[in-house]
Amino acid sequence: MGKLYLVATPIGNLDDVSPRALRILQQAHVVACEDTRRTQILLRRYEIRAKHLMSFYGRFDHRRKVGGLVGQLDRGWDVALVTDAGTPALSDPGEALVAAAIAAGHDVVPVPGPAAAIAALVASGLPTREFTFVGFTPKKSGARRTLLRELLARGRTAVLYESPHRIADLLADLAAEEPRARVAVARELTKLHEEIARGDAAEMAARYASARPKGEITVVIAPPREGES
Secondary structure, eight states: OOOEEEEOBOSSOGGGOOHHHHHHHHHOSEEEESOHHHHHHHHHHTTOOOSOEEEOOOSSOHHHHHHHHHHHHHTTOOEEEOOSSBOTTSSSTHHHHHHHHHHTTOOEEEEOOOOHHHHHHHHSOSOOSSEEEEEEOOSSHHHHHHHHHHHHHHTSEEEEEEOTTTHHHHHHHHHHHOTTOEEEEEESTTSTTOEEEEEEHHHHHHHHSSOOOOSOEEEEEEOOOTTOO
8 A cells, every 4th residue: 555645845945855854755756746847957966867657736627637646556556745845735636645645544644845835834933832824814804804803803813815916905804804814024035135024014015015025935924912002
């Protein structure tokens, strides 16, 4: 019986990959990845020749590819699942493959490493004892504001992913719900132009209202401090 390895890869700085991750990528019969071109950059850097490299994250054929990969596991082949950056199956279509592999009786083995959500959380300066990870927010303002309202009401830190094209809308909606909410906007973590901006929701909404940021963005939100007005 083959094993499914969930291999975390760097979110920017290629030096962040673990020796164990490199060993699994070298030994696996199949490396299933988001974009074969992006994964090849990492493999070439460490002189790894994957036995079989395939794209898993096509928009319209997940079910077929999940079935195909489970079939490879049934043959006794080990499969390493990676994304372009970070930990697979976290706010990610790999979740379906994990569920199918477990249902078919295969071992699922996490190979931990970088995750933008955790990196942003611990560097945010906001409470980390309890937090909620949400992933990407709804595209429509009404649904997004409902989600933000619910997250603030829970009274704990929340970690979100957002597109650079929608970050201004997200922060404007947050400021409309609670301008005193504490926010950290982490962009391009571990890369050359890494930036973490901190402030309250009103300040961050103003900062990004006319900005055109680039790159991957993670947003950490916490309710106002008790007694703050």
